[in-house]
Amino acid sequence: MSLKKTKLVIPSWTQIYRGTTVTVRCEIHAGEGAQWTYEWKPAKLNTPPTSSVYTINRVTESDGGGYSCRGTRSSSWTECSDIITLRVTGPTVTLQPSWTQIYSGETVIVRCEIQGGEGAQWTYEWRPDKLKTRQIYSVYTISRATKADSGGYSCRGRRFSWTEWSDITTLTVLPKPKAELRADRTAVPVGGSVTLTCSVISSSGWKYYWYTHRKSYQILTNGQISVSEGGLYWCRGGRGEPVYYTEWSKSVWIDTTEKSSSYELLPDGSGTAQDSYIIHGQTHTAGYVCRAGRGDPEYHTDHSQPKFVWSAGQFVSLCPFNKLMLGHHFYSPRFIKISSP
Structure with a gap:
């Protein structure tokens, strides 16, 4: 007797999500009406009754991998089905910009991303509860952040069943920072220069805006300039779009050895x-x-x-x-x- 062809049927996607329910089905071509017993791979699927349908409740990472099946009747086996690989993932909370430490007045976008779920109609649920007012959206914008916006953010999505909650992403909102300005000397030596350094403590992504009593000086990313003229200098940091500025630094007066005034x-x-x-x-x-x-x-x-x-x-x-x-x-x-x- 020729072997019958076996087909493994799963939902139309091979990307599955933690916490959801997935059903896989073993079909034998032209085997309708016969009494078949089914064997599944991986072997753990043989623990329940060996039926043509196997349901995975509350998917976990261990449910990922290759699946195949075959049927047996009267001591004969069908061919094994092709292996179908299921990939398990879950939602992720991302921040844009990606800084988890921001400052009072900044704007940040909190996004719930479900890998492989693009184009599907998802409903979203957020934590903390105050975000539930925007439940159906994958994006939540925090405008002009305050201390009350500090805390952990997580999300989950639902298409046919809910995914598990994402890992928590913690956002910290600090008071508006003040730029710090340092000079490596207080006077310009003859034929030389003074190095000025502008910095914002414990954060990243800043550009530095330099000013003198004569004019706005320049914008730099490294926060350091060399000056050969005496005068009053100060700076501030800025980042993001639109630009969020720090408080002004204290001003620094640089004398000059040569008479420039x-x-x-x-x-x-x-x-x-x-x-x-x-x-x-x-x-x-x-x-x-x-x-x-x-x-x-x-x-x-x-x-x-x-x-x-x-x-x-x-x-x-x-x-x-x-x-x-x-x-x-x-x-x-x-x-x-x-x-x-």
């Missing part, structure tokens, strides 16, 4: 008992210093640290030598504008 005595700045000076209608950014003097011949203090005015308008400059006194003699402040050569 000159001092211009302001009108009526030749000496006054007042410790303030009003500047009207300034049209560009400029720095101001003051110093005080007394006696005849006159003795001068050092110049104060510079203060910069960023826009046009009225500005009141205060000299830190207010009522500085030795004996009965007051210093007279002088207000000076810093001019580039």
